[in-house]
Amino acid sequence: MCGIVGAIAPQDVSPVLVEGLRRLEYRGYDSTGVAVAPQAGTLCLRRAVGKVAMLQQRLDAAPCVGPIGIAHSRWATHGGVTEANAHPHVSGDRIALIHNGIIENYVELRSELVAKGYAFASETDTEVIAHLVHDHVKLGLDLTAAVQQAVRRLTGAYAIVVFDAQQPDRIVVARIASPLVVGLAEGANYVASDVQALLPVTKRFQFLEEGDVADIRRDSVTIFDADGHPVQRPVHESSLSADAVERGEYAHYMLKEIHEQPRAIADTLSERIVSDHVLEAAFGPRAAQVLPLVQQVHIVACGTSYHAGLVARYYLEQGARIPCTVEVASEYRYRNPVVMPGTLFLAISQSGETADTLAALREARKLGYVATAAICNVPESSLVRESDLVLMTRAGPEVGVASTKAFTTQLAALGLLGLAIAQRRGIDRRIVALYTRQMRQVPEMVEHTLKLDAAIRGWAQAFSDKHHALFLGRGPTWPIAMEGALKLKEISYIHAEAYAAGELKHGPLALVDHDMPVIAVAPNNTLLEKLKSNLQEVRARGGRLFVFADPNTGIEPSEGVDVITMPDHIEPLQAPLVYTIPLQLLSYHVAVLRGTDVDQPRNLAKSVTVE
Ligand code: AGP
Numbered sequence: 184m185c186g187i188v189g190a191i192a193p194q195d196v197s198p199v200l201v202e203g204l205r206r207l208e209y210r211g212y213d214s215t216g217v218a219v220a221p222q223a224g225t226l227c228l229r230r231a232v233g234k235v236a237m238l239q240q241r242l243d244a245a246p247c248v249g250p251i252g253i254a255h256s257r258w259a260t261h262g263g264v265t266e267a268n269a270h271p272h273v274s275g276d277r278i279a280l281i282h283n284g285i286i287e288n289y290v291e292l293r294s295e296l297v298a299k300g301y302a303f304a305s306e307t308d309t310e311v312i313a314h315l316v317h318d319h320v321k322l323g324l325d326l327t328a329a330v331q332q333a334v335r336r337l338t339g340a341y342a343i344v345v346f347d348a349q350q351p352d353r354i355v356v357a358r359i360a361s362p363l364v365v366g367l368a369e370g371a372n373y374v375a376s377d378v379q380a381l382l383p384v385t386k387r388f389q390f391l392e393e394g395d396v397a398d399i400r401r402d403s404v405t406i407f408d409a410d411g412h413p414v415q416r417p418v419h420e421s422s423l424s425a426d427a428v429e430r431g432e433y434a435h436y437m438l439k440e441i442h443e444q445p446r447a448i449a450d451t452l453s454e455r456i457v458s459d460h461v462l463e464a465a466f467g468p469r470a471a472q473v474l475p476l477v478q479q480v481h482i483v484a485c486g487t488s489y490h491a492g493l494v495a496r497y498y499l500e501q502g503a504r505i506p507c508t509v510e511v512a513s514e515y516r517y518r519n520p521v522v523m524p525g526t527l528f529l530a531i532s533q534s535g536e537t538a539d540t541l542a543a544l545r546e547a548r549k550l551g552y553v554a555t556a557a558i559c560n561v562p563e564s565s566l567v568r569e570s571d572l573v574l575m576t577r578a579g580p581e582v583g584v585a586s587t588k589a590f591t592t593q594l595a596a597l598g599l600l601g602l603a604i605a606q607r608r609g610i611d612r613r614i615v616a617l618y619t620r621q622m623r624q625v626p627e628m629v630e631h632t633l634k635l636d637a638a639i640r641g642w643a644q645a646f647s648d649k650h651h652a653l654f655l656g657r658g659p660t661w662p663i664a665m666e667g668a669l670k671l672k673e674i675s676y677i678h679a680e681a682y683a684a685g686e687l688k689h690g691p692l693a694l695v696d697h698d699m700p701v702i703a704v705a706p707n708n709t710l711l712e713k714l715k716s717n718l719q720e721v722r723a724r725g726g727r728l729f730v731f732a733d734p735n736t737g738i739e740p741s742e743g744v745d746v747i748t749m750p751d752h753i754e755p756l757q758a759p760l761v762y763t764i765p766l767q768l769l770s771y772h773v774a775v776l777r778g779t780d781v782d783q784p785r786n787l788a789k790s791v792t793v794e
Pocket residue numbers: 485486487488531532533534535536537540584585586587673788789790791
């Protein structure tokens with residue numbers, strides 16, 4: 184969501200801060216700011232509405248130079264997108280503070296601080312923390328103790344980073360329910376909300392845990408747990424390269440990430456299938472103990488990851504013959520669900536930091552599941568660290584806010600889970616072997632499908648002036664239609680809905696006229712004839728059809744029916760992954776034609792770490 188960077192070093196830290204923000208910009212990007220202490224007793228603050236480039240312009244015109252500083256990119260929660268609401272927030276001309284998360288009791292704290300004489304310069308919940316810290320420092324506490332006292336008063340979620348310009352010897356940080364990572368280097372130390380921000384300066388990281396407070400100085404890092412006791416957190420060496428988030432020759436990250444899918448899917452499958460058998464160890468050391476106990480699976484996720492879960496229901500029920508339910512995390516976490524014995528809880532998340540999904544996992548841990556499992560793309564994430572079983576997708580960093588390669592790698596990982604459970608449930612070995620072979624063919628099929636790009640671009644014009652679009656699918660490609668609709672609305676701002684094609688006649692058919700493009704995914708499966716009848720219902724009402732069809736469906740181009748023929752021999756197991764590709768490309772080209780910000784669409788953020 185918001186991006187956090189902090190640095191303390193022998194030299195000017197402002198270039199590291201701004202580069203860190205640039206590397207996190209995709210996560211939240213409506214305003215930015217930086218605070219630096221050029222020397223003890225002075226504070227240099229620059230903030231700007233808009234992206235990091237705007238902040239850079241401010242800094243070019245009036246630099247902030249100093250050996251200690253913090254920087255933030257904001258995705259607004261409390262208070263509009265204004266310079267006054269941008270972080271850092273300052274108290275008493277000395278305390279500078281940035282914050283990710285939401286403080287739930289800020290109204291009460293604000294009244295208390297106003298009564299003490301504090302004047303508020305913003306509408307944010309964050310500013311109360313800056314004044315609270317100042318209130319304790321003013322009484323003579325050192326900054327670390329002041330932060331420890333201040334956070335005791337907070338309810339809600341936070342990652343905070345703060346320094347005192349009058350004593351610029353340390354940065355103090357604290358977290359609950361929002362990630363923070365300390366970056367370690369020689370004679371300099373750093374902090375950020377994500378390792379990506381710090382990869383140009385270090386590969387050595389310590390991940391802070393719930394309730395931790397850390398005192399970060401140039402040559403030391405001291406971490407205290409929630410009870411105030413000094414603790415050691417392990418040092419991890421990151422294998423990510425600093426240029427993994429560069430765009431290269433592509434016009435947008437999203438396009439790059441669409442084209443990375445054959446490799447990303449192959450990497451996700453690699454070393455996890457041996458001789459047509461899925462290795463249970465891929466899910467972690469506890470898998471052999473847990474999988475035999477699993478009688479049903481309960482999947483919880485948000486957005487695109489939720490759509491992956493909906494596909495998985497078909498894999499698990501049709502393929503592995505095990506009951507599966509799927510729901511969105513924001514509903515699950517407050518629903519007080521009834522958990523049947525032998526149920527595996529599975530969270531799916533690209534980032535592993537989505538607040539609703541993490542809260543659902545934490546709720547699930549209290550509810551008597553046989554185990555919790557995560558399918559995730561970020562090894563260092565909270566979701567991975569807190570789940571019993573983990574299967575990592577290997578998509579590499581995904582920068583475009585619209586998820587692409589994370590989704591198809593989730594589908595590959597879910598295919599592996601389905602196969603691992605099928606093996607345990609005694610499904611015929613020949614069928615399991617056939618499915619594993621089919622999974623392995625997917626990267627090549629995706630490669631072929633990407634070659635349809637020019638034809639798909641040719642369709643984009645027909646959508647660019649539309650206000651609405653309808654996506655249809657049936658069976659396991661119904662969630663693919665849902666994902667196609669989400670992609671189109673996210674990046675082109677065209678209102679799009681997806682329906683199981685059989686539902687059309689129960690209401691949405693009323694919307695169909697010549698101005699409503701209808702996109703259908705038509706793989707060759709047992710539901711094909713039913714889907715064809717549904718498409719006839721659209722044509723009969725004057726609706727214009729755009730169909731991605733298997734070559735053997737008999738769906739031909741005709742008046743009002745455009746067809747792009749997909750590669751031949753796509754099996755039902757493979758279809759969800761392969762049919763996703765043209766829908767991603769279609770959304771991309773429509774968005775480019777409409778001139779929207781493809782990688783950073785309005786109002787959204789990559790990682791939604793607030794509720
Ligand atoms: C995808 O295009 C979205 N931007 C969004 O729906 C996303 O999938 C959702 O916020 C969940 O994120 P996660 O996978 O990181 O948990």
